[in-house]
Amino acid sequence: QWMMLDWKPKRPDMLVDPFGxxxxxxxxxxxxxxxxxxxxEIGADxxxxxxxxxxxxxxxxxxxxxxxxxLADGFGSTPEMCKRNLIWVVTKMQVLVDRYPTWGDVVQVDxxxxxxxxxxxxxxxxxxxxxxxxxxxxxxxxxVMMNKETRRLSKIPDEVRExxxxxxxxxxxxxxxxxxxxxxxxxTTADYIHxxxxxxxxxxxxxxxxxxxxxxxxxxxxxxxxxxxxxxxAGMTLEYRRxxxxxxxxxxxxxxxxxxxxxxxxxxFVECQHLLRLEGGGEIVKGRTQWRPKYADRIGxxxxxxxxSA
Amino acid sequence: QWMMLDWKPKRPDMLVDPFGxxxxxxxxxxxxxxxxxxxxEIGADxxxxxxxxxxxxxxxxxxxxxxxxxLADGFGSTPEMCKRNLIWVVTKMQVLVDRYPTWGDVVQVDxxxxxxxxxxxxxxxxxxxxxxxxxxxxxxxxxVMMNKETRRLSKIPDEVRExxxxxxxxxxxxxxxxxxxxxxxxxTTADYIHxxxxxxxxxxxxxxxxxxxxxxxxxxxxxxxxxxxxxxxAGMTLEYRRxxxxxxxxxxxxxxxxxxxxxxxxxxFVECQHLLRLEGGGEIVKGRTQWRPKYADRIGxxxxxxxxSA
Numbered sequence: 001q002w003m004m005l006d007w008k009p010k011r012p013d014m015l016v017d018p019f020g021x022x023x024x025x026x027x028x029x030x031x032x033x034x035x036x037x038x039x040x041e042i043g044a045d046x047x048x049x050x051x052x053x054x055x056x057x058x059x060x061x062x063x064x065x066x067x068x069x070x071l072a073d074g075f076g077s078t079p080e081m082c083k084r085n086l087i088w089v090v091t092k093m094q095v096l097v098d099r100y101p102t103w104g105d106v107v108q109v110d111x112x113x114x115x116x117x118x119x120x121x122x123x124x125x126x127x128x129x130x131x132x133x134x135x136x137x138x139x140x141x142x143x144v145m146m147n148k149e150t151r152r153l154s155k156i157p158d159e160v161r162e163x164x165x166x167x168x169x170x171x172x173x174x175x176x177x178x179x180x181x182x183x184x185x186x187x188t189t190a191d192y193i194h195x196x197x198x199x200x201x202x203x204x205x206x207x208x209x210x211x212x213x214x215x216x217x218x219x220x221x222x223x224x225x226x227x228x229x230x231x232x233x234a235g236m237t238l239e240y241r242r243x244x245x246x247x248x249x250x251x252x253x254x255x256x257x258x259x260x261x262x263x264x265x266x267x268x269f270v271e272c273q274h275l276l277r278l279e280g281g282g283e284i285v286k287g288r289t290q291w292r293p294k295y296a297d298r299i300g301x302x303x304x305x306x307x308x309s310a
Numbered sequence: 311q312w313m314m315l316d317w318k319p320k321r322p323d324m325l326v327d328p329f330g331x332x333x334x335x336x337x338x339x340x341x342x343x344x345x346x347x348x349x350x351e352i353g354a355d356x357x358x359x360x361x362x363x364x365x366x367x368x369x370x371x372x373x374x375x376x377x378x379x380x381l382a383d384g385f386g387s388t389p390e391m392c393k394r395n396l397i398w399v400v401t402k403m404q405v406l407v408d409r410y411p412t413w414g415d416v417v418q419v420d421x422x423x424x425x426x427x428x429x430x431x432x433x434x435x436x437x438x439x440x441x442x443x444x445x446x447x448x449x450x451x452x453x454v455m456m457n458k459e460t461r462r463l464s465k466i467p468d469e470v471r472e473x474x475x476x477x478x479x480x481x482x483x484x485x486x487x488x489x490x491x492x493x494x495x496x497x498t499t500a501d502y503i504h505x506x507x508x509x510x511x512x513x514x515x516x517x518x519x520x521x522x523x524x525x526x527x528x529x530x531x532x533x534x535x536x537x538x539x540x541x542x543x544a545g546m547t548l549e550y551r552r553x554x555x556x557x558x559x560x561x562x563x564x565x566x567x568x569x570x571x572x573x574x575x576x577x578x579f580v581e582c583q584h585l586l587r588l589e590g591g592g593e594i595v596k597g598r599t600q601w602r603p604k605y606a607d608r609i610g611x612x613x614x615x616x617x618x619s620a
Binding site: 038039040043044055058059062196200201204211213217220221223225228 | 348349350353354365368369372506510511514521523527530531533535538
């Protein structure tokens with residue numbers, strides 16, 4: 001259902017992106033960058049964490065804008081946006097993970113943008129194993145413009161549309177929109193609540209805001225350990241409602257929507273619902289996650305791992 | 311005072327390490343790997359965080375062992391170490407940072423090992439700006455072997471010495487040993503205490519332990535905000551005492567040893583002392599950090615940054 005992108009296996013010395021800096025492909029509409037998965041990007045089960053994956057999405061999005069010569073402020077705003085004090089704000093993110101890469105794997109990330117309604121932009125990503133060509137991840141996100149002084153949403157000004165419109169691809173989203181309404185989640189309906197989450201200094205980005213990738217870690221904070229230990233995240237839908245500042249104290253709420261038969265650890269597919277909110281009230285992120293059992297053979301391998309590392 | 315390594319400016323297409331996967335240089339004794347600094351590796355002041363830097367050190371150390379064909383368990387243990395249930399444990403780490411790279415910079419990390427006393431190993435790193443050749447960071451670390459079953463320290467067995475001895479370089483440490491004894495730091499002597507630190511799921515490595523790089527973030531948690539905002543970390547000495555498990559709850563203590571004249575924000579060079587300990591008692595890491603004012607021109611630039619990012 002997604003854009004068919006050219007792909008063929010390549011020897012390492014024939015990599016499209018030998019310097020890992022990315023380049024424009026596909027008639028100038030798709031930006032492609034390779035990432036070698038590093039040891040510190042893998043988690044407890046030896047595979048890249050979902051935060052790593054989302055970091056790679058962020059990096060390719062910025063490099064796409066940079067490569068197009070449109071990066072005016074370092075964070076995705078174009079010259080005409082900067083003139084008008086406009087910034088991009090993500091409102092929704094959907095991610096589907098077929099397989100997580102491991103240390104030493106090289107992933108190839110393709111990204112492109114499209115119009116979304118009259119005043120929005122959609123950005124999609126397709127992540128492949130650069131060695132086998134297997135699809136690892138698909139992601140789709142929605143963005144709107146906000147005036148950073150008034151904090152009000154803005155239409156896309158004609159001058160900005162001139163800058164970016166030529167890059168819009170005419171294709172359906174790579175991840176079908178999950179428009180199921182997220183039901184109300186609060187103290188009475190949540191199965192798990194993790195309170196007192198505060199940004200660490202190192203969680204802040206250049207604007208002294210918490211980067212939206214960090215939210216994912218916080219959402220997972222309230223996911224029950226039996227799921228984190230036995231399942232892997234297969235899909236995620238996040239709706240971003242408001243930003244989190246340095247002094248914010250957050251609560252992460254999770255409820256299990258569907259866990260099939262048996263207890264959490266032994267169940268098959270599990271669906272959860274999440275809310276990240278300010279302790280004083282105010283929704284930051286609402287979301288939904290889908291989990292599948294980790295592969296049996298991978299669990300077998302884990303059993304024989306050394307118990308310690310240096 | 312450190313090993314003189316060959317370095318000359320190179321055009322991007324002449325990079326020693328085009329694929330960013332690293333290679334052995336210098337008669338097989340030095341391992342070299344390039345890293346392009348990514349947008350998500352920079353912090354609130356637009357430069358790479360010290361954790362990023364330490365991640366790069368970890369990655370090159372592992373790739374060095376891997377490239378030498380000695381990586382048996384994925385975490386630095388050689389085949390002969392694995393046979394004997396031995397793992398490497400870091401006991402001390404000293405880092406000096408001359409300058410932090412920023413997004414898009416490519417850094418070149420050289421690493422090598424040397425003997426340390428009769429039963430220890432030293433690993434040094436030299437990090438340069440791959441474009442200018444400027445030295446960015448020097449780091450030196452000490453390692454011993456531990457039996458992962460008995461938790462007792464071990465001598466280096468002859469068979470292991472056979473494996474690794476040929477890689478030992480005969481050179482003084484790249485960072486002179488700071489052997490000043492760290493004075494006792496406790497509730498009465500600490501200026502700042504941050505309690506209730508717990509590992510997040512994403513802080514755990516494949517052994518379900520907190521990776522030692524994460525400790526640095528926790529240590530900085532108790533550093534006073536005026537310092538974090540106006541100063542940058544120039545140097546750090548860490549002594550690792552025991553490991554932190556998933557259920558550990560930690561306290562981070564900081565005392566200001568020397569802050570020169572004026573208040574913290576306007577002072578010049580600042581020296582701090584740190585302790586990371588279990589809430590129930592038990593020292594995890596003791597340390598010392600040195601801070602210098604951020605460059606005036608960089609602060610000037612920060613003032614004109616957009617206030618928001620998406």
